[in-house]
Amino acid sequence: MIQRRDVFQAIADPTRRQIISMVAEQPLNVNAIADSFDVSRQAISLHIKILVECELLKIKKQGRERYCEVQLDQLREVDKWLAQYRKLFEKKLDNLENYLEKLKQERQHGK
Amino acid sequence: MENNDTRELLITRTLNAPIELVWEVWSNPEHIAKWWGPTGFTNTITKMDMVAGGEWVLTMHGPDGTNYPGKHFFKEVIEFKRICYEHFHPHFVATIDFEADGDQTHLTWHMVFDTTEILQAVIKAHNAAEGLKQNIEKLSAYLANKMNNHA
Numbered sequence: 001m002i003q004r005r006d007v008f009q010a011i012a013d014p015t016r017r018q019i020i021s022m023v024a025e026q027p028l029n030v031n032a033i034a035d036s037f038d039v040s041r042q043a044i045s046l047h048i049k050i051l052v053e054c055e056l057l058k059i060k061k062q063g064r065e066r067y068c069e070v071q072l073d074q075l076r077e078v079d080k081w082l083a084q085y086r087k088l089f090e091k092k093l094d095n096l097e098n099y100l101e102k103l104k105q106e107r108q109h110g111k
Numbered sequence: 112m113e114n115n116d117t118r119e120l121l122i123t124r125t126l127n128a129p130i131e132l133v134w135e136v137w138s139n140p141e142h143i144a145k146w147w148g149p150t151g152f153t154n155t156i157t158k159m160d161m162v163a164g165g166e167w168v169l170t171m172h173g174p175d176g177t178n179y180p181g182k183h184f185f186k187e188v189i190e191f192k193r194i195c196y197e198h199f200h201p202h203f204v205a206t207i208d209f210e211a212d213g214d215q216t217h218l219t220w221h222m223v224f225d226t227t228e229i230l231q232a233v234i235k236a237h238n239a240a241e242g243l244k245q246n247i248e249k250l251s252a253y254l255a256n257k258m259n260n261h262a
């Protein structure tokens with residue numbers, strides 16, 4: 001029984017954050033990720049394993065190569081963050097609607 | 112490739128106004144200053160060069176007097192059809208499509224955020240929360256310590 005880890009634990013570690021940022025731009029070969037750090041390959045493997053368990057990363061096999069892809073679905077905070085933008089822009093459109101109404105009224109009654 | 116769902120926003124709205132009027136209030140700085148930004152805000156538009164590559168600089172003034180400067184670049188402008196602009200901090204590209212329908216106008220507002228930037232914003236928020244938690248822990252430890260010394 002694997003203990004489900006929490007996403008924030010996953011991104012609380014600077015190395016793991018760096019891995020996510022690297023992969024967020026494009027899927028990367030697992031070895032290429034390991035090569036860009038000064039720590040042991042095992043340490044990086046463990047970080048990747050944790051990120052996979054948290055469903056922040058997906059491993060895709062291509063022939064003998066293993067690629068890491070980012071999966072941001074788990075970062076529900078992201079949705080919250082986007083939700084505030086949605087609210088902001090919905091509001092903007094409300095304002096636009098009200099303003100258009102006002103203008104139409106003004107123009108109908110002559111300036 | 113990466114999943115885009117978590118970094119895109121799509122908002123559609125049918126406006127009860129003909130496309131010429133909608134375009135006018137969108138493209139004339141005097142008009143846009145009156146509806147852009149949250150309710151209760153006012154806007155000063157210092158530059159609005161509505162051509163591809165043109166700059167659009169505005170400052171939103173909050174009801175409490177706080178100023179929020181914002182800079183955008185137009186990427187594509189097609190009269191009565193499309194406005195596409197890029198915004199920084201946070202970084203996103205917005206595309207607004209206009210479609211005439213008699214006396215109404217359908218508006219589709221599509222925003223694509225920068226994944227990495229979103230990620231960093233989330234992490235920052237998380238770190239701030241963690242930092243706060245640690246500070247509270249430190250404070251309680253410090254207080255506990257003080258109390259013990261006084262005991």
